[in-house]
Structures are given as structure tokens and as C-alpha cells.
């Protein structure tokens with residue numbers, strides 16, 4: 001009987017998107033902030049990831065060990081714990097005025113750098129040893145070889161994993177709403193309570209995330225195909 | 237003395253427990269073509285790679301034009317990475333597996349060391365690269381990527397890449413061993429041309445015919461020591477040691493000219 005009632009209940013539900021769309025600028029602002037956190041995390045996370053990868057590959061054991069530890073730590077602890085730690089705990093240790101934005105960017109820069117580091121490491125290690133030899137034999141030092149010979153080839157192979165990780169990052173940033181950063185998820189919660197229309201609000205938000213990520217992954221597929229077609233491609 | 241391009245004095249090299257080079261003395265004079273023979277595992281590659289410090293010798297001294305590489309401090313020799321890079325830029329090396337840069341065109345491959353290491357200007361690098369590609373007969377492939385070349389062509393590009401650095405000496409490590417038999421000739425021809433141009437070269441090869449006709453001197457390396465050396469005719473036709481005779485018999489395909 002209850003199942004029947006519920007069925008009628010859904011039947012009778014009147015969709016009403018007006019409340020959502022009249023406040024769409026709230027969601028637009030949230031979307032913008034989501035993109036802001038994601039891009040800042042990428043901006044800092046990618047170079048940091050490269051540094052961690054190179055450190056982990058170093059023959060200098062203390063450096064390699066420290067890098068491994070940082071990478072594994074941030075890959076294995078839940079991102080929500082990391083976020084709370086930076087937001088609530090770090091200000092107790094050092095004297096800074098922590099804001100939701102700083103905590104969010106800090107957390108996701110470091111967290112994603114740990115993942116990017118492993119992608120970089122895999123890419124660098126996948127390059128044939130002969131490439132290092134060829135570079136060394138014409139007098140290049142380690143960094144010249146890395147920058148001119150190894151990375152350009154490695155990065156090409158890394159692009160699919162890179163794109164996947166960036167999408168994962170974009171999804172994970174929904175956590176920043178828990179420290180009251182006004183990202184898309186936070187704005188959605190806000191709007192849902194204000195309008196009493198959670199069904200419409202979360203439907204619209206899901207569609208927004210879907211479109212964003214769908215477009216992103218289509219673009220990345222396009223880039224992959226471009227690279228695979230061009231003569232210089234070294235992808236497997 | 238200024239005639240001595242490369243000199244090795246009592247060079248030893250071990251990998252962990254394994255002693256590969258056991259006191260090598262070798263002088264290569266300017267314009268000389270030295271061919272090194274020896275069975276697999278005798279240490280030929282290691283010896284070649286010690287000359288340009290792709291491997292660092294465990295003991296001994298190496299001189300380029302009379303200047304000793306490295307600085308000695310209380311009996312131990314220290315090498316600075318910058319010194320070794322500089323040294324390598326003056327010594328060309330060609331590998332069995334080419335090691336061309338696949339993300340660069342042929343021309344860019346030959347320009348790369350000039351620009352990144354020698355800091356030459358772009359137009360000068362292009363000119364030099366084109367001249368060296370012309371020399372190995374591949375100027376028409378300048379804008380191709382290496383993946384579109386045959387093995388023989390790849391190896392000639394690798395030779396041009398080394399030559400573009402204006403090396404004092406060229407090292408060749410079994411550069412025809414990975415090639416299809418019909419492509420070996422074009423690479424040997426290029427090397428022969430270099431020898432005739434007066435390039436100083438140390439060549440590891442199993443092509444005994446090439447050694448016979450092109451080398452000024454042939455070395456036989458066995459178990460980390462130079463067992464025999466001399467002019468090709470003496471060495472190849474009248475080997476003194478049993479080891480060398482066995483080695484030559486192993487190359488039964490080779491017919492020495494009468």
C-alpha cells in the first residue's frame with residue numbers, strides 16, 4: 001500500500017523550475033567558484049606534482065623518501081579530512097587567517113599534486129632509456145634532457161590520465177561546500193533550502209556538472225586524437 | 237703531443253663486483269680510425285662509454301688533447317657534472333639503436349645540441365644542420381620525423397646529429413648491428429667517408445671487412461684487456477693469440493682479400 005501511495009505521490013509531483021531559474025545567478029556564481037578552485041588547484045598542483053615526481057625519482061635517498069611519503073600520504077587520506085585539517089587545524093599551528101578559499105585551494109593543490117606526481121612519474125619512466133643516453137651524449141645535463149627530450153614525450157603519453165584526474169578533481173571540489181566556500185554545491189544547498197525545491201535544484205545542478213564534465217572530456221578526446229594523428233606522436 | 241686526441245691511462249671499470257675493464261692503455265691520434273673487435277661481453281661498449289664519461293671509470297685517467305679530465309684531490313679523482321657535459325659535447329657518440337628524438341624532425345634533431353648545449357644561434361644551427369645532413373646524404377629528409385625513415389637513414393641522421401657538434405672524436409658502438417643487412421652498406425659508406433675526411437674515430441663493429449679496409453689500427457679486446465693491436469693486415473691475417481684466432485674463426489662469413 002505504501003508503495004502504491006508513493007507511486008501516486010510521484011505522479012502528482014508538480015515540477016516547478018521557476019524558483020530555480022529566477023535565482024540562476026546564484027548557481028552561476030557557484031559554478032564560477034567551482035571552476036576557480038579547480039583551476040587554481042591545477043595551476044599549483046601540476047608544477048608541484050612535477051617537483052614531487054622528480055624528487056621521488058631522485059637517487060638522493062632522503063629526497064626520494066620524503067617525496068614518496070608526501071605522495072602516499074595525500075593519496076591515501078580522505079580529501080575531506082585533509083580539507084578540515086587545513087581549515088580548522090592549521091590555523092592553530094601557525095598564525096594565519098584561514099579562509100574557505102585558501103583552505104580549499106591549499107588542500108586540492110596538494111592533494112591533486114600527489115596524483116599528478118604519479119602520472120608524471122609513470123610518464124617519465126615510460127620513456128626509453130636510450131632517449132636519456134642520446135641527450136647525454138650530445139652534452140645535455142639532467143635538466144636540459146628532462147625539459148627538451150623526456151618531458152615533451154612523456155607529457156603526450158600522460159594526457160589521458162591527466163584529463164581523467166582533472167575531472168576527478170572537479171568532482172571532488174564539491175567537498176569545499178562543507179567549509180562554507182560558495183561553490184556550485186554550496187549554492188545549490190542554499191537555494192534548495194530557500195526555495196523548498198530540492199528536486200529541481202539538485203536536478204539542475206547535476207545537469208550543470210554533467211554538461212561541464214562532458215564538454216571537458218570531449219575536448220580532451222579531441223586533443224588525444226590530434227596528438228595520435230600527428231606524425232610526431234610517440235603514444236605507444 | 238698535440239697529436240694525441242684521446243689518451244686512456246690504466247683505466248679500470250667495475251660494476252659492483254664485476255670488473256669489466258682491467259687496466260686499459262690506449263692512445264688515439266688525430267685523424268686516426270681505430271676499430272675495436274672483441275666477443276660479446278668483453279667490455280667494448282664499456283670502454284667506449286668511458287671515453288666520453290657515459291660511464292665513470294673506477295680508476296685511471298682520461299685525457300682529451302693532453303688535458304686530464306677531472307680534478308685529483310688526495311689520490312681520488314673528482315668529476316664535476318658541468319665538466320663532463322662539456323666533454324661529452326666535444327665527443328660524438330653513435331649508438332646501436334640510434335636514440336633519435338622522435339618528437340623532433342630530422343633537422344631539429346641535428347639542431348638540438350647546437351642550440352641547447354652550444355648556445356648557437358638559430359640560423360647558424362640550421363646552416364650547420366643542413367650541411368651535416370647533406371654530408372650524410374639526407375638533406376631531402378630534413379623535415380621528416382624519424383619514424384618515417386629506414387634504419388639506415390636513422391643511423392645516418394644520428395651521425396649527422398653528432399657531427400653537428402663539431403666533435404674532436406667520434407665513437408661508434410655497433411652502429412650497424414641493428415640494421416637489416418641491405419642497409420648496412422650505406423652506413424658503412426658514410427663512416428668510410430668520414431675516415432677519408434680525416435675524422436678521428438673509435439669504432440666498435442663486427443664488420444671485419446670494414447676493419448680491414450678502413451681502419452688504421454685494429455684492437456682486440458678480450459675480458460677487459462687489449463690482447464692484441466696493430467695494423468689491420470697483421471692483426472686480421474696473422475693473429476698471435478689463440479683467443480683472437482678463435483674470434484676470427486667465429487666470423488666465418490668474412491673472407492679476407494688475398
Ligand SMILES: Nc1ncnc2c1ncn2[C@@H]1O[C@H](COP(=O)(O)OP(=O)(O)O)[C@@H](O)[C@H]1O
Pocket residue numbers: 251254256274275276277278279280281282283
Ligand atoms: N651498467 C651496467 N651494469 C652492470 N653490468 C654491466 C653494465 N654495463 C655492462 N655491464 C657488464 O659488463 C660486461 C661488459 O659489457 P659491455 O661493455 O657491454 O660488453 P660488449 O660491448 O663488449 O658486449 C658484461 O658482462 C655486462 O653485463
Ligand SMILES: [Mg+2]
Pocket residue numbers: 280281282410
Ligand atoms: Mg656492446
